[in-house]
Amino acid sequence: MAKRGYHHGNLRQALIDAALELIEAKGPTGFTLSEAAKQAGVTPAAVYRHFEGRDDLIAEGARQGFEMFADLIQYAYDKGQPSALAAFEATGRAYLAFARKHPGHYIAMFESGISVNRTPELAAAAARARGVLEQAAADLSQHIPPDRRPPASMFSAHIWAMSHGVVELYARNTGTASAFPPEDLLESGIGIYLRGLGLIPPDD
Amino acid sequence: MAKRGYHHGNLRQALIDAALELIEAKGPTGFTLSEAAKQAGVTPAAVYRHFEGRDDLIAEGARQGFEMFADLIQYAYDKGQPSALAAFEATGRAYLAFARKHPGHYIAMFESGISVNRTPELAAAAARARGVLEQAAADLSQHIPPDRRPPASMFSAHIWAMSHGVVELYARNTGTASAFPPEDLLESGIGIYLRGLGLIPPDD
């Protein structure tokens, strides 16, 4: 591999990666700083050269997760333009794809119990992600007659809730498995919801 | 209080209650067997007269949660009869009410990381709860033209996902607070979804 001497070379990121892998494998409960250090090939004490402690390490994993997440859904959103509907649906798919592909990040972000307001950087990353989702919802809202239009933030919250629910209940191996692939479940769920808003035709 | 002697009287349930309170207060991570024992006014070793260990204690809390949960939504469902729509909406409200009123149970059930298949009793309680939700969805499905009718289990999964998502993201003090009360958020979300299925009129 890369550098294998007294100095690691890129220990900081290696520790974050190890932490995320462990969180994915054992849940936020099972994750320990010592084990992350061991997995990075380093003494537990070395962690303190780069992080304030255990929680700081998790928080940094979560922050990187929110950054990636925001990037991904922003990209999906941009790619769906200029169609508000296409952009919106792309962000929904990107949501689930992120949770699938980066479960360690997802868990650190939403299930580790660390507050999103722990550091300004973390809060900013989370706000950026929420911003993209709300923007996609707001764009699409424009196509709803004003008198039947829910606030964009409510619209967005509904979609986020359903997405998160699908991830937690059906895209994990918790035993609550469903007969349907999570992707299909979320896509059909969002489809029905959008139909309810009059955003896609009643029968297609 | 009750009995305060050498023999506790109802230690088993007292331990479960203490565990659920601690889980509510500190998350599944923060919960320890020793602390639950302490809170029940008893030595940690006494726990082993009633439970196999820490996980068994959590599992029993989850089981009682699923039983209560199933009872509550069954009751809501029955009360909404004979209207399939009223019954369905009542189960949705009961879902959130349960999560609000019994956060310790809810966390033990869905966030503690214990598998629902850990014991037959736990699996049975969880299956009973799922059964009621699916029944409510199946009844309501009858009012959808067959060619536009999704499988009842998918319908039910959508609703469960949105409900769970609302609980996790907006009915906890995780900092991801929304501008809307969770009850309103869930009710409006389900309403839009049902409209998408053609189950409630387009504009009311």
Add this chain to the structure above:
DNA sequence: TGTACATCAGTGAACGCGCGTTCACTGATGTAC
């Protein structure tokens, strides 16, 4: 190009702690006679 030295990333030993779990025990309860 070679040497002296400052910088700093990682070591390894040590700590105190609270955990889950075990064990032989003891005190309270309840039942048989």
Add this chain to the structure above:
DNA sequence: TGTACATCAGTGAACGCGCGTTCACTGATGTAC
């Protein structure tokens, strides 16, 4: 009603463990001259 005894719920001391964290240290790196 009173006594002997079996039952069993809880005690308290002990255990080994791995945790997060600290500290003085040392080995590697890179820069000044």
